[in-house]
Amino acid sequence: MSGPPSEILDKISRNYHLACMKRLTPANSIVSRNEIASWTRRDFVRSGIAAMGALALGGCGRTRALRSPLATGTAADLDNLARNIRGRFLRDGSPLYDEARKVWNLAYDRRPLAIARCADIDDVRHCVEFARRHSIPVAIRGGGHSYAGFGVADGGLQIDLGGFNAVRVDQHRRIASVGGGTKIRELLTATLSAGLYTPMGSCGAVGVAGLALAGGDTAARGLFGTACDNLIGAQLVTADSEVLELGPGRNEDLFWAIRGGGGNFGVVTRLDFQLHPVLTLHFANFEFGWNNIAGAMRGFGDLVRETPDAVRAGFFVNAETGATANCGFYGDAAAAAAYLAKWKSAFPSIEPRMGSSLPNAEGEVWATTSVAVDGAFLEGLDDGVVDVLARAAVTGRGVGEILMGLSNGVASRIAMKETAYPLRGTGLSCLLSAEWKRPEEGERAERWVAEHGVALRPWAHRAYVNYLAPSSADRIREIYGVNYPRLARIKARYDAANLFRSNQNVLPSDGS
Ligand SMILES: Cc1cc2nc3c(=O)[nH]c(=O)nc-3n(C[C@H](O)[C@H](O)[C@H](O)COP(=O)(O)OP(=O)(O)OC[C@H]3O[C@@H](n4cnc5c(N)ncnc54)[C@H](O)[C@@H]3O)c2cc1C
Incomplete structure (x- = not known):
């Protein structure tokens, strides 16, 4: 069932040369x-x-x-x-x-x-x-x-949890149950062979739980919601070593918290995901290289302000090859062609590379590396943020990369308080990353990320927590916004001693 990796997936993965700013926190x-x-x-x-x-x-x-x-x-x-x-x-x-x-x-x-x-x-x-x-x-x-x-x-x-990698697919009920250490490739290999899919990231070696518990920057979220939105049940070992079942009607406060709140609440030993039909993605890739990156970003920003749910889109600046905008449309080829024509006329001087693909379980494989990162969830691409990003792109040539993935459709419309995941509304999950191979290159990479991460901060009140270096309590509180007080209360109830704090940490507080 799985086809060759789509060029969109390739591009996204190519931009995952990632990293972290502080080595010890x-x-x-x-x-x-x-x-x-x-x-x-x-x-x-x-x-x-x-x-x-x-x-x-x-x-x-x-x-x-x-x-x-x-x-x-x-x-x-x-x-x-x-x-x-x-x-x-x-x-x-x-x-x-x-x-x-x-x-x-x-x-x-x-x-x-x-x-x-x-x-x-x-x-x-x-x-x-x-x-x-x-x-x-x-x-x-x-x-x-x-x-x-x-x-x-x-x-x-x-x-x-590497040994917790069993995957069971119930084709009839369209549910996949996976162990807490399962990798994306293990989950999707099983679902795709049953003709089913659930929104995941593009690198097959990434852990399903690490991604889904933080929310997920995923494919097809416009149609199906993101990874945490498809989590319909879980099993969790609490700080008291209790084994709890979570889901609608079962420990609902914890079930709410783990859908976006990361690994703060215990060890998740099983996750159950809703599955969907496999759809073909018809795509167009526009390669701008190093020419007028600000103009290309502005054009992209206009196109993604409103999109049909079937659209998947991203903008990438590769440290070597420059900028690319990608648009994909899931489903019917004729409807996709009609929609993609709009993108072609927005970038008349670029001949796009067109194609179609099916989801691929392996995605891209990225060797271990050293990388610095920072992130922002951008509600749009106004002139100010485009200036910051275009400057980052130009000064980052040969050093740093920028990735922006569109969050739209179903993922954007779910109410902010329905789950702990705070990235609702249409927006772009932006990741700045800079990789280094030799220790002497590390300082330059970290400096580029730090400098442009700070410049981006006025637009980064929210961010995808998985795209951040270990972050301060204040930043995490700001990112979760209206959901933070409830997260802190649930943390106080289930992990008051903060045993689970090797994460973007929610501090326990009973609110008094
Ligand atoms: C090459 C690469 C590509 C990526 N691509 C994407 C992408 O396309 N989309 C996207 O959204 N993200 C992507 N990410 C980010 C990724 O989602 C996070 O880094 C995620 O934390 C990885 O999970 P892991 O289990 O592999 O990591 P680990 O380092 O094993 O775990 C990280 C943390 O997640 C929590 N956690 C993991 N498993 C459990 C569990 N069973 N119970 C409780 N807590 C748990 C814990 O706090 C743990 O410390 C990518 C990262 C890399 C390096």
Whole structure:
């Protein structure tokens, strides 16, 4: 059922040479290197984590084990955990430890206390229980493709869900159920062979949960909503090691929170997605190179202000080849041709490359790299933002890339408070990224992203959280906007000690 990758998917993926600005942040470097060593060499750890946990406990007692003022733990406790879980357990010094702690974005070189490759839900529960009792932060790893490196945390317990990759497709009910560590390629291989599809990102190696829990910058969202909108059920292990079923009528507050709120609320061990028919995408690619990028962006901005739901569109500036605008139309070839004629007449001097394609499970494969990123959700392309982006494009030649993907149709019309995902209304998910291969190139890449990210900030009150480096509490609060207070209350109820904080973190608050 799957065809060759569409050129639109190619272009999107080509622009995912991504990265992160800060290599170590407070959220991800919570325990010092010496303290890690103390687990393995001195049989004893005393970290400041529990003090933070105790502060966070405030009004909620769901994580009572953290009420003690300081965490203690012995290497024997760690041995116990290793014995209790069925999956593989790696510590600093284990032969596979260094390979296993590596994430896609090599800018994040972090050393977890231990890595548990969980084999089943009891393994996950044992890990969470251990982390809670000893006030050790948890890093959840699915596909390992977080730009912010959240799948690994210094001094944390890494819960690796790579083994949770079973996919079950119910063709009759049009539902796919996947394990919490499933990759996009594993999900789509199964659905496409049943003639079905659900909106996902374009790189097959990305984790389904990491993408969908944060919302998703996805194909076909104009017709079907984005990834979190198609999440119809889930299973989650809470900070109290409880296993909860989420969905309509089942733990609805958590179900609301995980649709956009990321990995803040627990370890999601299963996700159920609504499936849709596979549709052909008819597309036109307009390549502008380095000529009049501002003019091309303005033309693109006019075209995407209002679009039929069947439209998928993006604007990309590749560091080597310059700017491209893509428009695709799902479904009927004649309707697509009539619509694409409008784009052709908007760019009369460019002969577009036309074609059609079916969804492809593998998408693009991007080798691990070091990359800096920043993002913005742009409500339109006014002259001010076009100036900023065009300047970024020109100064970024050979260094940085710009990607803007249209969010329209069904994804844009869902009410802001219906799920935690805050990117409603028509807009463009914008990603600035700059990659480096040699350490000496890192500073230039980070500087380009930082400089143009700051220039973009007046238009970046909202952003796709998966397109950001680890971000401040204030930025995350601003991005979630009206949904933040409810997220913070749910966080306080289910994870008051903030065990799950290797993410774009929602701080627990009962609102008092
Ligand atoms: C090459 C590349 C291409 C990309 N393309 C797209 C795209 O087309 N569209 C798009 O929307 N995004 C895209 N992204 C961004 C991607 O969605 C995020 O980086 C996402 O976090 C990756 O998820 P992961 O499971 O692979 O990452 P990981 O590093 O394994 O996980 C990141 C974080 O997600 C959370 N998480 C993951 N799994 C679970 C779980 N089971 N339970 C609870 N929390 C969990 C945790 O907080 C975890 O720390 C791309 C990234 C890269 C590097």
